[in-house]
Amino acid sequence: MKGALPDLSFEPTRAFWEAAAREELAVPRCASCGRWVWYPRERCPDCEADEMPWTPLSGRGTLFSWASVERALFKPFAERAPYVTGLVAVEEDPRVRIVTTVVDCDPGALRVDMPVEVVFRELSFPGEDGVVTAPFFRPVPHPATGEALR
Amino acid sequence: MVASQASWGRPGRLDDVSGRVAIAGVGESQHSQASGRDPVDIAVEAVEAALDDAGLAPADVDGLMWSGGLPGQLDEAAFRRHFAARGGDPDRALWTSAQGGGMVWAGTAPVRAARALASGRARVIVNVFSTAWATQREAGEGSPGDAHSSERFKANLELPFGWFPQPVYFATIARRHMHEYGTTPEQLGAIAVSCRRHANRHPGAVMHGKPLDLDAYLARPMLVEPLRVEDCCLISDGGAAYVMTTPEHARDLRKPPVQVAGVGEGHSDSGVFWSQQGDFTATPQVFSAPQAFEMAGIAPTDVDLLTLYDPFTIVALMQIEDMGFCAKGEGGAFVEGSRLHHDGGGLPYNTHGGLLSHAYVLGIAHVVEVVRQLRGEAHAQVPDAKIGVYGGYTGHMASTLVLRRADA
Numbered sequence: 250m251k252g253a254l255p256d257l258s259f260e261p262t263r264a265f266w267e268a269a270a271r272e273e274l275a276v277p278r279c280a281s282c283g284r285w286v287w288y289p290r291e292r293c294p295d296c297e298a299d300e301m302p303w304t305p306l307s308g309r310g311t312l313f314s315w316a317s318v319e320r321a322l323f324k325p326f327a328e329r330a331p332y333v334t335g336l337v338a339v340e341e342d343p344r345v346r347i348v349t350t351v352v353d354c355d356p357g358a359l360r361v362d363m364p365v366e367v368v369f370r371e372l373s374f375p376g377e378d379g380v381v382t383a384p385f386f387r388p389v390p391h392p393a394t395g396e397a398l399r
Numbered sequence: 400m401v402a403s404q405a406s407w408g409r410p411g412r413l414d415d416v417s418g419r420v421a422i423a424g425v426g427e428s429q430h431s432q433a434s435g436r437d438p439v440d441i442a443v444e445a446v447e448a449a450l451d452d453a454g455l456a457p458a459d460v461d462g463l464m465w466s467g468g469l470p471g472q473l474d475e476a477a478f479r480r481h482f483a484a485r486g487g488d489p490d491r492a493l494w495t496s497a498q499g500g501g502m503v504w505a506g507t508a509p510v511r512a513a514r515a516l517a518s519g520r521a522r523v524i525v526n527v528f529s530t531a532w533a534t535q536r537e538a539g540e541g542s543p544g545d546a547h548s549s550e551r552f553k554a555n556l557e558l559p560f561g562w563f564p565q566p567v568y569f570a571t572i573a574r575r576h577m578h579e580y581g582t583t584p585e586q587l588g589a590i591a592v593s594c595r596r597h598a599n600r601h602p603g604a605v606m607h608g609k610p611l612d613l614d615a616y617l618a619r620p621m622l623v624e625p626l627r628v629e630d631c632c633l634i635s636d637g638g639a640a641y642v643m644t645t646p647e648h649a650r651d652l653r654k655p656p657v658q659v660a661g662v663g664e665g666h667s668d669s670g671v672f673w674s675q676q677g678d679f680t681a682t683p684q685v686f687s688a689p690q691a692f693e694m695a696g697i698a699p700t701d702v703d704l705l706t707l708y709d710p711f712t713i714v715a716l717m718q719i720e721d722m723g724f725c726a727k728g729e730g731g732a733f734v735e736g737s738r739l740h741h742d743g744g745g746l747p748y749n750t751h752g753g754l755l756s757h758a759y760v761l762g763i764a765h766v767v768e769v770v771r772q773l774r775g776e777a778h779a780q781v782p783d784a785k786i787g788v789y790g791g792y793t794g795h796m797a798s799t800l801v802l803r804r805a806d807a
């Protein structure tokens with residue numbers, strides 16, 4: 250079974266992890282028509298242009314959907330279960346869904362389409378060499394009460 | 400959802416094969432938990448059973464289809480090796496295609512077979528698929544997740560966050576479906592319970608003798624919430640095969656022939672990246688089923704029984720909607736209670752037990768079951784079944800195979 254850390258030498262996603270190391274969430278954006286293009290690909294699906302510089306996002310979005318993993322089926326996560334993994338639709342274009350782990354949450358209080366925000370944490374796995382900074386998401390706390398916004 | 404059909408996928412380009420191919424024989428190996436068997440040996444058992452069913456001998460076979468994407472299949476070399484060892488001619492002409500086997504190809508194999516039959520390059524074509532994943536899992540030698548974890552975008556953008564393997568994908572899809580359409584655990588459970596009920600009438604099913612009712616389903620713990628183990632397919636050892644020939648030749652063979660009436664194929668533009676699929680809670684059956692039904696000249700209401708590639712209950716529910724058996728979002732109500740039972744008065748569904756309760760042979764046993772139903776040979780027989788449909792699914796693709804009793 251392979252490990253869970255990203256391969257930082259894989260060119261198409263290298264800039265995602267380099268941005269995360271700077272605590273930025275970035276995805277490619279078409280220089281010609283402005284479309285956010287996710288996952289990375291060679292040409293813009295709208296206009297076929299091939300220039301798509303990695304561009305920072307606000308880090309805000311909504312929780313599109315998630316799964317609560319009660320018992321890890323993927324060995325590197327054995328000690329992490331139970332955990333919540335899912336998809337965040339970013340506010341710039343909800344067609345862009347970032348796969349993430351939802352942190353700092355009560356799984357029972359999560360709601361589809363609730364507001365979430367990025368938070369950067371170190372990520373490592375038992376038995377794997379290396380550590381990366383990764384973009385996780387958490388429910389947006391209410392400015393007054395600190396409770397999650399619904 | 401704002402995504403229109405046109406924005407996220409498309410139908411495949413297929414020849415009109417209606418009435419050009421018959422299925423003359425079907426066969427299965429034993430299905431089991433880890434058996435220690437080699438998948439090729441399992442496939443041979445299935446092929447011999449299918450030929451015997453048709454009243455044919457291995458020497459009659461001049462066409463072979465298998466699944467080129469998966470290791471350990473009964474491919475041309477393995478076929479020649481085996482049947483030469485049994486006294487066959489090792490050098491005889493054999494039309495072959497690696498675009499057969501299970502999954503979506505269990506549904507689309509007749510399209511390629513039709514060309515070979517029409518050109519005279521083959522007269523008797525066997526399509527076969529087998530797996531020994533239960534044995535391999537015990538030996539730590541691979542699993543159904545490997546194709547995903549070795550995909551480099553998934554490895555770099557999904558695995559670091561624990562969004563893997565398949566039960567995680569489909570739990571995420573199920574939750575979104577529940578949010579958009581109000582689908583309930585009881586409705587997903589009705590699918591699992593129907594499959595188990597049918598498996599309990601099928602002596603060859605892996606879950607035969609292990610009843611499951613809705614209360615028992617609901618009492619089971621979550622595996623990946625909102626999915627329970629009972630929402631997920633088995634991992635088992637086994638194989639199945641079917642024999643294709645011309646409708647004319649089929650009339651002279653042992654069993655009542657079943658004809659291919661229509662085939663469809665659908666593709667998702669997001670490929671294997673399900674996280675980015677335009678309509679997250681749909682399947683490419685949206686593109687496949689209308690093509691097959693049009694080729695067959697039927698409407699969904701003409702279908703007497705349905706088998707669906709069912710790795711998870713939610714995949715069956717979405718396909719039922721996407722094939723037009725009900726409106727999108729109404730699948731939950733459509734499957735409730737006994738409506739999918741073979742004798743429930745609704746749409747008889749996976750009457751052998753499916754991947755959930757019969758065996759994990761990736762859809763080819765679903766086609767075998769449709770043929771048996773149309774012949775009146777099934778264990779959970781639908782009275783006077785004339786038209787049966789198989790829906791195949793791999794995530795980025797779907798297929799639809801409409802079979803019709805030749806006298807219907």
Ligand SMILES: [Zn+2]
Binds near residue numbers: 279280283297
């Ligand atoms: Zn563009």
